[in-house]
Amino acid sequence: MASLLALTVCLAGCSSTPRWDARFGQAVRTSLAAQVIDPSAVRNTRPVAGLDGKTAAAAQERYQHSAEAPAALAPLAIGGGAK
Numbered sequence: 001m002a003s004l005l006a007l008t009v010c011l012a013g014c015s016s017t018p019r020w021d022a023r024f025g026q027a028v029r030t031s032l033a034a035q036v037i038d039p040s041a042v043r044n045t046r047p048v049a050g051l052d053g054k055t056a057a058a059a060q061e062r063y064q065h066s067a068e069a070p071a072a073l074a075p076l077a078i079g080g081g082a083k
Helices: 002-012 018-022 026-035 039-043 053-066
Strands: none
Touching: none
16 A cells, blocks of 8 residues: 555656647747748858958958057047037
């Protein structure tokens, strides 16, 4: 009798969750779908128009050096107006 009671208690803790399992991962799939602008873009075989290597390298170099000497900032108007 005690073993039957123990078995019943153990099986009660092993309940299945079919409603939850059926929707498992749905939030992730919904979020991913919301981030995709054009789902049919994967079938697009046209080449992407962009920069050639030399131009892209020069743009990257300018970007890297832009932080070394930032442009002068305009004076801020604090307290009622600029002089």
